[in-house]
Amino acid sequence: MDSAQFRKAAHAAIDEIINYYDTIGERRVVSEVEPGYLRKILPDGPPQEGEKWEDIQKDIEAKIMPGLTHWQHPNFMAWFPASSTYPGMLGELYSSAFTTAAFNWLCSPAVTELETVVLDWLAKLLNLPASFLSSGEGGGVVQGSASEAIVTVMVAARDKYLRESTAHLEGAEREIAIAEKRGRLVALGSEMAHSSTQKAALIAGTRFRAIPAGLEDNFGLTGKNFREIVDQCLLEGLEPFYLTASLGTTATCAVDNFGEIAEVLRDHPAIWVHVDAAYAGAALVCEEYQQLTHYMDNFDSFDMNMHKWLLTNFDASCLFVKRRRHLIDALSVTPSYLRNEFSDSGLVTDYRDWQIPLGRRFRALKIWFVMRTYGVEGLKNHIRNTVKLGELFCSMIQSRPDLFKVLTPPAFALTVLCVVPHSKSPASASVPQPKAAREAYSNSFTPDATSQALIDSNLLTKQVYEAVNSRAEIFVTGVVVKGTYAIRVVSANPKAEEKYIRRAFEILVEVAEEVRNQVGGKGMEPVRET
Amino acid sequence: MDSAQFRKAAHAAIDEIINYYDTIGERRVVSEVEPGYLRKILPDGPPQEGEKWEDIQKDIEAKIMPGLTHWQHPNFMAWFPASSTYPGMLGELYSSAFTTAAFNWLCSPAVTELETVVLDWLAKLLNLPASFLSSGEGGGVVQGSASEAIVTVMVAARDKYLRESTAHLEGAEREIAIAEKRGRLVALGSEMAHSSTQKAALIAGTRFRAIPAGLEDNFGLTGKNFREIVDQCLLEGLEPFYLTASLGTTATCAVDNFGEIAEVLRDHPAIWVHVDAAYAGAALVCEEYQQLTHYMDNFDSFDMNMHKWLLTNFDASCLFVKRRRHLIDALSVTPSYLRNEFSDSGLVTDYRDWQIPLGRRFRALKIWFVMRTYGVEGLKNHIRNTVKLGELFCSMIQSRPDLFKVLTPPAFALTVLCVVPHSKSPASASVPQPKAAREAYSNSFTPDATSQALIDSNLLTKQVYEAVNSRAEIFVTGVVVKGTYAIRVVSANPKAEEKYIRRAFEILVEVAEEVRNQVGGKGMEPVRET
Structure with a gap:
């Protein structure tokens, strides 16, 4: 393909992409292909x-x-969004044109330096403490995903813990102590933390223990529960070295109690705390959320994905650490073919030592383009508009207490709801609610709901969830939160608008009424929680 | 940015990129900015x-x-190339337009299915055994980098080893045995293997031991050396569980002795062997290299980067495993919000369980576009043309035995050379050579070269390397191979042509003569090997 052919091809591609975005709402939001559809229609090998x-x-x-699920579709309300925007695409286009392995500064100084600059911009936008800026001992690095970021910091935390807790020993004695400790290390996260913490522990080769986080605390981790598990681990001879604290859990966007966690750390300063703000961290660009960073200086690392809610194309997971040397201590190996006078001088950042892979893409370009195209006000407006849509949606759900219950208060443009069985059934309005939700959204809450009532609600909610998704006008996610089946509806898509949210509500009402009338709460199979 | 603005912006971007590619040869190949250049010229934060x-x-x-080092510049002959091509860019453009988190099949079935199909195409093109195809128990997955692939398989290997070696135990007894074994695990790789094996061991929390690979074996790992280290580890009470075998080492493109390694595995079947063919694996598309896969069925995994030598934009590291369940056993955790009927049915692949991160990009598109645009013949032609350029370059180097010595025979478009001191000096032609190189390229080889002669050659070669790169017409890499300082010249760039290779030779001659006349082998600082 020569330059002229590329120009023609690229223009045709741009036209197709624009047409796709302009008409995306007309497509079926979720793909309906059968597994294996593509192999059947492709040849056995590439052309000669x-x-x-x-x-x-x-x-x-x-x-x-036909095999795409359209994440940019305005009716995509599942999981959390994976943003895609035109300036983000331009960033990816230039990034591919400037392809470099970028494993050290000299590979292309601009790749490293733009990343440092835009992540400092972002840290300030998010109101992170100055200790997380590159001008201090910390700094930011773009990772591929929040899960990769968690592996990265967990490995750094593990090695820091092993190093520091054996600092009084030497030689073979120290080596033996480290080997023994490896078998006793335990990483912690609330039971509501994203599964990537558990996976990171598998990769880092440590144990993992989940800390209870109850309905009564709006599914946020409390200091009390954190302390209890730490004490229990120590009693069992285990050594807790790491905690994922969540700013916006996957299931309900719960926020852990950072103040109480910081309090526990005073007695257990060796525990590395990583704040996983993968989705909800984007809201910190708005002043009204910035009190959430009040305790951040007590913690070791923080990660948020601009590619979820902040209008940047996947992947742009922005990890910040308070002490970059902890990453470098754990991850640096520098052979001769990667040495150069600049790296040796210590004047430059070699981001390969801040991450698992060696090579890396020029991901800072799209962040730069997005920040400049939207401006700070544009980013804030997007967050505020979509939060408002979430609140609107929740208020509509609340307007039908005969049909729905909100499981937790609406947070970060996410609403988590359950379908309630017919009012004649004893299960009516029996979905348990956390305290905060009870206060803000109480309507005939029944604290002594029987477990049969919960089962009825679960079965009904699951059926409604499945019926909504098989209608395929909107696409939502089902979730089991501590035994309660719920539907998650997210209004944070770049193309989210009031009309779509109103329509989503109508669909939910229609389907819920239909399903409830059909089944009457009978003959449904039990919900499996895993 | 609305659709009309995007069309205009994208057209302007395409024009700029085409102009960049058409005139890239006129730019300085390596950036000459000073560390910190970018922060000085950017504002303190994004615009409001x-x-x-x-x-x-x-x-x-x-x-x-100004801050880019131009990896697509025809005079970029450093490290290994990071290919960028027009069809690769189109793949990245569509991939960004179709942004999805793609952590499971339902996220966008096409993302998963195209990946499975094109990796099967590639496995067949590379002559991998049928066991590595998705139709059997194996399959391929696109990772971000060869280093990430190594971490992934090492974690799978570690867990498989711990699981299988304790299968006779139960409960607490097994848990204790696993904890004890963790401290004894050792990952192996030849001393010439890429540093990412050592880094992967850091991440996986195991020991690492390098196996000697000598000049006399052309720096390839032999069965004898592999067996000796395994035996030695066992004697010390350590448990070797993993080996990286290289198909094309970074320093000299050495190939380990796969036949001998397979022989050793008969006595040590628990060791997982991963073949790291990151760069040179691309050559397997040509029949004349395919005997290199003869023993592959004895090994557990294989990885090559289409983004290095096979005309695909970074990142496209293609990892193949013989038993996909080993990856899934090690890396799968499936919470309720990631469950769906398709994944549960086992009919679909959820690639999140084949990799470290959860989310992933639609990387198969660019592979598909590249394979179809070039065709199999086009891919082969690129490999053969660039290999021929490497041989031409080497023959030119060989034509000046008064100035240069080839350290190892030219391989995979890489030439590794040393500068020899003045003929009056005792160091003349004293650079040690492996047996194969001696036979093929012998010219006044001096087996009894003094170490002073080696020091002279090292200092001179390093000075020539630095002088060549500071002239900045071509960009090459310096490397220390077991105490010998050498210059690596790679002719595998997508824009490589004979005229550039000839000019590179002229530059090397000019600079070598100049440096040698200036310094006369005196007053040079010793070379540091790290």
């Missing part, structure tokens, strides 16, 4: 001779589109 | 109000370009 772009491009609409 | 694309785009040439 090259093909023309026209022929390749045709296959995008014909063969790829 | 959004900016226009025209203003943002201006800053690319003004502020980013």
Whole structure:
């Protein structure tokens, strides 16, 4: 493909992409292909001779589109969004044009330096303490995902703990002590923390223990529960070295009690605390959320994904650490072919030592383009608009207490709801609610709900969830939160608008009424929690 | 940025990128900015109000370009290439437009299915055994980098080893045995293996031991040396569980002796062997290299980067495993919000369980576009042309035995050379050579070279390397191979051509003569090997 052919091909691609974005709402939000659909329609191998772009491009609409679930569809309300925006795409386009392995500064100084600059910008926007800026002992690095960031900091935490807790020993004695401690290390996270903490512990080769986080605390981790598990681990001879604290859990966007966690750390200063703000961290660009960073200086690391709610294309997981040397101590190995006078001088950052992979993409470009195209006000407006849509949606749900219950108060543009069985049934309005939700949204809450009532609600909610998704006008996620089946509806999509949220409510009402009338709460299979 | 603005911006971006590629040879190949250059010319934070694309785009040439080292420059002959091609860029562009978190099949079935299909295509192109195809118990997955792939398989290998070696135990007894074994695990790799094996061991929390690989074996790992280290580890009470075998080492593109390694595995079947073919694996698309896969069925995993030598934009590290369940056993944790009927049915692949991060990009698109645009013949031609350029370059180097010595035979478009001191000096032609190189390229080899002669050659070669790079017409890498300082010249760039290789040779001759006349082998500082 020469330059002229590329120009033509790229213009055709741009046209197709624009058309896709302009008409995305007309497509079925979730793909309905059967597993294995693509192999059946593709040849067994690549062509011997090259093909023309026209022929390749045709296959995008014909063969790829049917297999896409459209995350940018305004009716995509599942999981958390994966933002895509035009300036983000331009960033990816230039990034691919400037391809470099970028494992050290000299590979392309701009890749490293722009990343340092825009992450300092972001740290300030998010109201992180100055200790997380590159001008101090900390700094930011773009990772591929929040889960990768958790592995990275957990490895750093593990090695820091092993190093510091054996600092009084030497030689073989120290080596033996470290080997013994490895088998006793335990990483912690609330039972509501994202599963990537558990996976990170698998990768780092340590134990993992989940800390209870109850309905009564709005599913946020309390200091009391944290302390109890730490004490219990110590009693069992285990050594807790790491905690994931969540700013916005996956299931309900719960926020852990950072003040209480910081209090516990006074007695257990060796525990590394990582704040996983993967989705909800984006809200920190708005002043009204910034009190959430009040205790951040007590913690070791913080991560948020601009690629979820902050209008930047996947991947842009922004990890900040308070002491960059902890990452470098754990992850640096520098052979001769990676040495150069700049790295040796210590004047430059070699981000390969801040991450698991060696090579890396020029991801800072899209962050820079997005920040400049939207401006700070544009970013804030997006957060505020979508939060408002979430509150609107929740208020609509609240307007039908005969049909729905809100499980937790609406948070960060997420609403978590359950369907309530017919009012004649004893299960009516029996979905348990946390304290905060009870106060703000109380309507005929029944604290002594029987477990049968919960089972009824669970079965009904699951059926409604499945019926809504199989109608495929909107796409939402089902979740089991401590035994309660619920539906998550997220209004944080870049294309989110009031009309779509209102329509989502209508659909939920229609489907809930339909399902409830059909089944009457009978003959449903039990919900499996895993 | 609305659709019309995006069309205009994207067209301007495409024009800029085409102009960049058409004129890249006129730029200075390696950036000459000083550390910290970018912060000085950027504001302290993002603008409050959004900016226009025209203003943002201006800053690319003004502020980013000076900080780029141009990996697509025809005179970029350093490290290994990071390919960028027009169809690769189109793949990245569509991938960003179709942004999805893609952590399971339902997120966008096409993302998973295209990946499975094109990796099966690639496995067949590379002549991998059928056991590595998805139709059997194996399969391929696109990772971000070869180093990430090594961490992934090492974790799988570690857990498989711990699980299988304690299968006869139960409960607490097994748990204790596993904890004890963790402290005894040792990952192996030849001393020439890429540093990412050592880093992976840091991450996986195991020991690492390097196996000697000598000049006499062309720096390839032999069965004898592998067996000796395994025996030695066992004697010390350590448990070797993993080996990286290299198909093309970083320093000299050495290939380990796979046949001998397979032989040792008969006595040590618990050791997982991963073949790291990050760069040179691309050559397997050509029949004349395919005998290298003869023993592959004895090994557990194989990884090559299409983004290095196979015309695909970074990142496209293609990892193949013989038993996919080993990855899934080690890396799967599935909470309720990631469950769906398709994943539960076992009919679909959820690639999140084959990798460290949860989320992933649609990387298969660019692989598909590249394979179809070039065709199999196009891919082979690129490999053969660039290999031929490497051989031409080496023959030119060989034509000046008064100035240069080839350290190892040219391999995979890489030439590794040393500068020899003046002929009057006793160091003349004293650079040690491996047996194969001696036979193929012998010219006044001096087996009894004094160590002073080696020091002279090292100092001279390092000075020539530095002088060549500071002239900045070509960009090459210096390397220390077991005490010998050498210069690596790679001719595998997508834009590589004979005229550039000839010019590179001229530059090396000019600089070598100049440096040698200036210093006369005196007053040079010793070379540090790290």
